[in-house]
Amino acid sequence: MAPNDGDRPASVDLHGTDSTHLASLRRWAAGLLSDLGEPHREDVLLVLTEIAQNAYQHGGGARWLRLTRLPEPCEVRIDVEDNSVVPPRIRPPGGTAFGGRGLHLVDTLTTAWGSREDAPSNGKTVWARVGCELSHQEACRR
Template sequence: MNPGNGGSPLSFDLHGTDSTHLAAIRGWAAGILGDLGAPHREDVLLVLTEIAQNAYQHGGGARTLLLTRLAAPCEVRIDVEDNSVVPPRMRTPEPTTFGGRGLFLVDTLSAAWGSRDDLPANSKTVWARVRCDLEHQEPCRRP
């Protein structure tokens, strides 16, 4: 099963979940993205994990995850809706602090990322596009 055949996203309902569900969410995404080259798939899973963790930690909980496959170049779009309208903010952590590096990873591994708010729904969606044409990745296999 490939997300984004024709640009149609596959959805994972995150209502009622918390950060303890991240392994199951990654497992769902990994199964769907099994035809990607390993480095690309791992980048997608890392970006997905960081965005979802931020939704749980800073966004009042996650609502929905969408994965969309875009064909040329092989690209996966990740959208995570959460319960906040506060946009994500990259900060520069001190070398001795534990956290605060997730959005730097998202920024490094993504072709683009950002957020959009939905004021009527009192939510926002953080999105990222992860491509397979980065220097360290093998090309995606086609089914």
Template structure:
């Protein structure tokens, strides 16, 4: 499996990213990436919420994307802010819907909404990036 990459940002804060197979098992390395980034930035108080959020975003990408891989990106847009994104090759934007009591799924974006300061999606020429932001 490829190693995460780090690159400098204009703000001087690094970003972490990793390309992962589009499989449910990719949630575990995505969580490790979020925890490692938060630890490097001394934002440990955001790590567990970030790990839950990335798990949900990866699960959605696994279910809805079209190609064999996804990309997880963890950025630090501000001193006490972390932005977690999952890039996939589907152009269909995520839809938050209220699941019924018998539904097994459909609660992921509700959890992201609860934990994150904000979330959304950005269209890309080949797909989309779904992101969530945490503030410390």
């Protein structure tokens, strides 16, 4: 996904992968977004990791990851398809259990996020839009 690709997504087929592939997904996305300001890129990578991890852990496995760069507004859209029709939900905070905080991060770092069911394939897509802070918008346009 080159900086001038507009709203054309870059995608990775995740069929047959598991959560051990998260580091390689982050490297792939970081390479595509290398010209973004570091804070924006790191937010995108964190959100991508959380959504993909949820697909592996709660969604019956991930199918596809798509990144779409939108220059106006300065934003990166993340879409992760999985094998479950159950929508993600934010768990109440607190407790000492490992996990359960990922969607709180997603909710904090995104301008919007949600999911849509794909009934014909018996799955869903979880999507998120990570906006660019005003101080980093110039890097989004390069």
